[in-house]
Amino acid sequence: MPPEPAANCPELLYLHDPLCGWCYGLSPAISQMQADFAGRLDVSVLCGGMVVGSDAGPIANSWDYIRQALAEVETVTGVQFGDAFRTLGETGTYRYDSEPPSRAIVAFRHITQDPAQTVAFAHAVQQALFRDGHDLNEAATYEPLLARFGVNAGEFARRWAAPETAQAARQEFAAVARIGVQGFPTTVVRIGEQGYVLARGYQPYEQLRAGLEQLLRETI
Missing domain, CATH: 1.10.472.60 (putative protein disulfide isomerase domain)
Structure with a gap:
C-alpha cells in the first residue's frame, strides 16, 4: 500500500490496471485532479491485477x-x-x-x-x-x-x-x-478511516470533479 x-488530508485512491484501456482513458482526468486539488487532496495509484x-x-x-x-x-x-x-x-x-x-x-x-x-x-x-x-x-x-x-x-x-x-x-x-473492486478503473476517496466510492468505471473529468467537491463538502 x-x-x-x-x-487530515483526504486521499484519492486510483484503482487501476496497467492493461486496462478505460484506465488509460481516465488517467488524464486523474492528472487534472492532482493539479486542480493540489493541497486539498493526495492521489495514489494501486494496481488491481486484471490479467x-x-x-x-x-x-x-x-x-x-x-x-x-x-x-x-x-x-x-x-x-x-x-x-x-x-x-x-x-x-x-x-x-x-x-x-x-x-x-x-x-x-x-x-x-x-x-x-x-x-x-x-x-x-x-x-x-x-x-x-x-x-x-x-x-x-x-x-x-x-x-x-x-x-x-x-x-x-x-x-x-x-x-x-x-x-x-x-x-x-x-x-x-x-x-x-471490493469489481472492475477498473475505480476511484475511492479515503477521509480519515472512511472510504467513499467516487466512481466505478470511466467518468469525464467534470463529473468526477463535481462528485468530489460534493463529497468533500458533505464529509469535511
Missing part, C-alpha cells in the same frame, strides 16, 4: 474483445491508441500479463516514496503500451520512462526483478480485491 496521506495467472497469455486470446473496445474508449475519453499497439494485437504473440507492469509501478513507488510521481509514472507506463506499442514485459522498456523522473535504471531493474517486488504486487492485487 502507498504511504498514508498527510494528516494475471491463468488469465495471462498471448494477446491473441483477447484481441477480438480489445479491438472492438478501442474505438469506444477513444470516442468516449478522447485518448488515442497507437498503430504500434494495434500491430501488437494483430500479430497476436505479445504476452498480455498485468504482473510485469504492476511490478514496475510497485518498484518505482518503493524507490521514490512519492505517491504523486507514481501516478504520473503509471500513466507513462500505459502510454508506452497503448500509444507506443512497447513491451511491458521487458525491463529495458522502462528506462526512458525512468529518466523523466530521475530514477536510476539499474536500481529499478534490480527491484523490478526481485521476488519481493513480485510478492508486493500480489499483495497489492489482494488489497484491491478486499476493497
